[in-house]
Amino acid sequence: MLAKKGLKKEFIDTVCYLKHEIIELCATCRKDIMSNKIPNLALSNGLAFYEIPDCLKILTELEERLISPRIPFMVIRTLGFSKQFGLKGNLVNVPMNVDTNVSILPRSFSDTYTIQLKLMRQMKNKNAFMYETIRPKVVHTAVKYLVQQELYKDEGIVISNDWMKEYPNEKENFIVKNEDKKINETENTGEDSDHDDNWNESDDKPINPVVTETLLNDETEDQTDTGIKFAPGENKRPISVLMDLKVDELTFPKIYCGKQRRIKENVKLTYAKIAKSELRMFDRRCGRVSKLFFTYKKLQTRKFVDAISINLRKTKNTKNVTVNQMLNRDYVNGLVHNDDAFAFLRFDRSSPAFWELKKKELMAMNSQLECATIFLTL
Known part of the structure; x- marks a missing residue:
């Protein structure tokens, strides 16, 4: 089917990494392929797993x-x-x-x-x-x-x-x-009968x-x-999962087989897209409880760091926040009192800042579209 669309054989072999006769494509990948572009989440971009020995x-x-x-x-x-x-x-x-x-x-x-x-x-x-x-x-x-x-x-x-x-x-x-x-x-x-006379229980x-x-x-x-x-980790200093660039490969050798993931240089992939590819792949080696929670916490930490960086740039008096201000307890208490210190939690579900944002979106929808009508089907 792809050959009939005028696509070259080399491009088809690159996109169809598994070489199957029937291929199911999502709307995003289909749009990229029909435009003669390799999708970002294609396995040929370096997202394929190594064979486990x-x-x-x-x-x-x-x-x-x-x-x-x-x-x-x-x-x-x-x-x-x-x-x-x-x-x-x-x-x-x-x-x-x-x-x-x-x-x-x-x-x-x-x-x-x-x-x-x-x-x-x-x-x-x-x-x-x-x-x-x-x-x-x-x-x-x-x-x-x-x-x-x-x-x-x-x-x-x-x-x-x-x-x-x-x-x-x-x-x-x-x-x-x-x-x-x-x-x-x-x-x-x-053989040991000759040594019974000199035997001692304590020895x-x-x-x-x-x-x-x-x-x-x-x-x-x-x-x-x-x-x-x-206790191998006792008296050891922990390393941030964001600073440890090879933390996934070093933490799960059974999944990555002691080899580092090789992403092509011309492909821009975030960790969220890489995690999406690994967790949704046909190879279910990442479908483990420990791996799922590890990926979730790493994504959550990365979102929090990005949100904190954005919130520090959003100041009311258009002045940058300095280190001395963050070390000042009165300044931090003022941020907490005005709910400015909790704004980065908007990306975390079930947090107060998250529900406050959803409440504002709901009230904005009601003010624009008037009161919603609730239908109940029995």
Whole structure:
């Protein structure tokens, strides 16, 4: 159909990034294509995702946090029984060292080895930010792949290989049947029988004391001591999501695969348009609760900053607002008293400034179109 409209094949191949036979276009994209222009939200402009490798597909939420250089601390709560979620408070973007996170994991593990891990905001807190059963083997395999990518190399992220050299000769018997396990235990008992006379209970320390812990909900009332606790963001200075230019790629390595988004230079895209493309794309990798709230808070923060900048330029006496005035408490209290300090909240739904603006629009409509007639259909 596009070829019949007189469009060139090169242009059609650029626009039809997925090479499907049937393409559904919105009104905006159709208007641009018929005008022989590439739409801003076309995947060929650099908005297409990279293919996720197998080592990253199987990562859980906490396993992804271990290998990501940024931690987005957010309070996400469930809302009633309708399986909806809500965000309370602000987003705190904290940098962390990936090598330090990986080093807390046990050095000796098999493919089926799992441990209980708690991600804490601070070590003095009782409740964990995240609490899961993770697989150290999967984490190490994923971080080996990520440190070889361009984004991690640009950030100078490297992983120490000392944990691989600590147990180089350790072996684990492969047991298929229970009879083989009994034979193996008998052989080990015969080999260690000569050392029973010098055995002391205090000297018998497990190699990894974490795996000896068993989570029993019926018998254990306080589970605060179960698993490994660590707080990688403690005593770290948070970074603004607006100042951190690569915060999306560094926070969600499972989505961006350790690679930076490459937008064409001649294409002007705002973060709102990029987020719209990612969240509406056929690839549903961004359809996660944490990613949705992260994008929302970043967009909201950006709108607030722009609104504050505009409000500071809208002065009554046509004078610029100086730093000394903002540091003066009486001047700020005067802005609050006159409701000038809350004007930037007009872009935030359900805020008083937002409803005040809508009330003025409604009253203006009534004064121009007279009283509206309400129809009720039963």
